[in-house]
Amino acid sequence: MYGSQTAVDQINLQIKSGSIFGLLGPNGAGKTTMIKMLTGLSKPTKGKALVAGYDVTTHSLKVKENIGWISSEVILDDSLTIMENIWIQSRLHSLNNTWKKKAIGLLKYLELDEKDNKKVGKFSTGMKKKLEIIMALLHDPKVLFMDEPTIGLDANSRRLLWRLIKKINAQSGVTILLTTHYIEEADVLCDDIAIINNGKIVASGSPQQLKSRANGDIVEIDFFSYFDYKVLESVSGILEIIQIGLENSDKAKRTTSESSLRLRIKVRNAETILPELISKITEFQPTLIKSIKIEKPNLESAFLELTGKRFEEIEETTYDQK
């Protein structure tokens, strides 16, 4: 519960030891709430969760001994040096004197070894993220939680971090649970994914399994003005036509008063159907099409198939409600 709202509801998940598991969903889907519950920061009102073999409600300290955590935003003490930040982390986990050897090894591994006595306040976000990773791995956790690890990073830094996460997982065997709303990130990094929306898991499986749930291709067409798109239903190979911005329940209210129109057309094969589709539209009015976008089966189309909406459409709705 988040206030009076149910943030996470009836979730049933099992994560393989040593794997990278992604929790994929739009902003406000309940990902961070789930991480908070699994890391012992908040208590579920009902249900049971085991992390590294310990119950998060009754043995939260044991859970915390066995987990590492990397936040979505950078959280470090900017007034301290790299080594001082790491030292505090070692104290919080009550590590013996070997912490320094481990820290030096990790600093070298992540190419921060020449900067260990500099204050972190002046570092780039990418470097700070690396330091957070070192701090999260210092005590050899069994499970590493990464809450939106690449948010705020540029494309290059993001790819670098992806490689690093893969490498850490392969070399240390730590189980990684990451949350993301970047579909590409989940696709590239994760062995298994759970798609979360409105606090519920709508699907889970490997990226390949999830992609196969996207039944066919998607063609999205923007039109300059409204027209009676029912005529397109006669084109063979079309599976479904949805007017974007019009909820299912409102279909009856379809109106010609709309100044522009956007259709999401689910088809068996976009390449074979497109010529006939375009000719049908231009037959109706030659200058009606504003833009066309074709989408092959991917995680986003799987999400669309499962929820009827794209990430950004859900995020826009959530933002409007706020």
Added chain:
Amino acid sequence: MIKILNQLSGLYIREIKTTFRSPAIIVLSIVQPLLWIIFFGSSFASAPRSFLEDFFHTDNYIAFLLAGQLSTSMLFVGMFSSLSLIQDKKSGYLRRILVTPTRNHTIFLSKVLGASTRGMLQVPIVFAGVMLFGVQIPDMIGILAFIVSLFLLSLGLSSIYLFLTMKSSDWQIPTVIANFINLPLMFASTALFSNENFPTWMQTISNLNPVSFSSTFGREIIISGNIANVNWLYFSYLLIFATTMLLIGVIVANKTLKID
């Protein structure tokens, strides 16, 4: 136990390092009480000696004020502990701590100890400053006993501030509380004047006020120059006050400290 001490030492040293790396905090912590003593203490500089001896039991008001002023400073030190916790909440650092096996009360104790240590910074500087105004400095044991009493007062007051603001993330709350409790606690105490001429109700408050315990205890040491004739009852009260407030703080922290 070792685990708790490791965690406490890590968080406490962080508090201290953060303080020492902020020159503004150091300068203000030292200059502010010194200015108080110089300006407020000099207000009776030309008063007749008989008046000073009758009213303050010394011929130097600065010597009378010294213990009271340092005790009053601890009221403001308490506010720092709250501000430090709010800073950690705002920056997310509290969350970083809470995902490690650190108990809430360890965080609370590190803040209280950090703020109290910061409060002690000013003591040697202020003592050195008042020597210029003819105040005789007590012997080492006397100074030490006074510093311990100030530390106990600071532990208690910081605990009060922290448990009153434990749930808050609003910068304004500690300031509002400071405005609300600091002035009454300062004036209804023996920090600035003896309470002999207070009305009965104010005398009652003054007699229960921990700022009075520390002021009177320190004053006895400063005026006599040693601990030979001090009333240890005041010290005992301070010990009880600090222990009680720390215990309440530990309970409140374990129950209510959490991230937003």
